[in-house]
Amino acid sequence: MTFHIETERLVLRELRMSDLDGMFELDSDPEVHKYLGNKPVKAKEESQKILEGVLRQYTDRGIGRWALINKETQEFMGWSGLRLNTEYTMNGFTEFYDVGYRIIKRFWGKGYATESGKKAVDYAFNVLKLPELYGMTEIGNRASHNALLKIGLEYVEDFYFEEEKLKLRWYKIEKK
Template sequence: MKFHIETERLILREFRKTDLRGMFELDSDPEVHKYLGNKPVKTKEESIKIIESVLNQYQERGIGRWVAIEKSSGDFIGWSGLRLNTEYNMNGFTKYYDVGYRFIKKYWGKGYATESGKAAVDYAFNILKLTELYATAEIENQASHKALLKIGLEYVEDFYFEEDELNLSWYKIENK
């Protein structure tokens, strides 16, 4: 499955196995995982499994996260986009679409989460014709909280996610 979305500063595209180096750099950094249960990957094999999982999501669900490429440098900077969750119960939901993002640390604070997140919401509502979209952020992650609000999601409530032992905030946006 091919995806190609351009924003002012980013190219959002499908994952490829050649994204291994960037994915390992991203997901092996403990600071990136500070608000994700602090479980960074330790091997490139783990990163390959993550990429393969997203490729399977494209085939099985028609959607999955996208690689984020910085236009000015051509660099893999992380991922963003949509996902159809069917794997676990999240705040009482077992099948829902969510918007999310994760970036290599040196690209934090540049507005890429907001920019790519807005593109994902636009895709969800205008291409997939979804009526609602959700997101989560660890309660202490103020940068992610601010980005989700700038994207247009509204804070709904806090909850405890037992599977990863995390205190999360739940967000929602409706297609109006």
């Protein structure tokens, strides 16, 4: 899958194996994983498996998270975008599209989740022609909660995700 969308400050493109170092920096940081079950990766091989999983999603499902690249510096900053979730039952849903993002800590607080998330919502409705899109965040993750609201999702309810033993918030946006 080849993918390329630009915003004012970002390039959103398909993840590549060349993003391995950036993915490891992202997912080995305990602060990044504070609201993700506190399970940061310990070795690059774990990040490689995550990348390989996204590449399989591109082939099997036609969609997967995108690399978040700083347009000016070409730095890998994390990932953003859409995913077709078929692995877990969440809040009673077994197959659904969600919007999400995960950003390396040094890039936090600059609006990148919102900027990339708005493009993902636009892509979901105008390219994939989805009727709705979901999002979720851990209850205590205020920054992610605010980003989901800013990209247009509405808070629906809190729920308990048994698989990971997490209390999560559920969000939804419908195509207008």
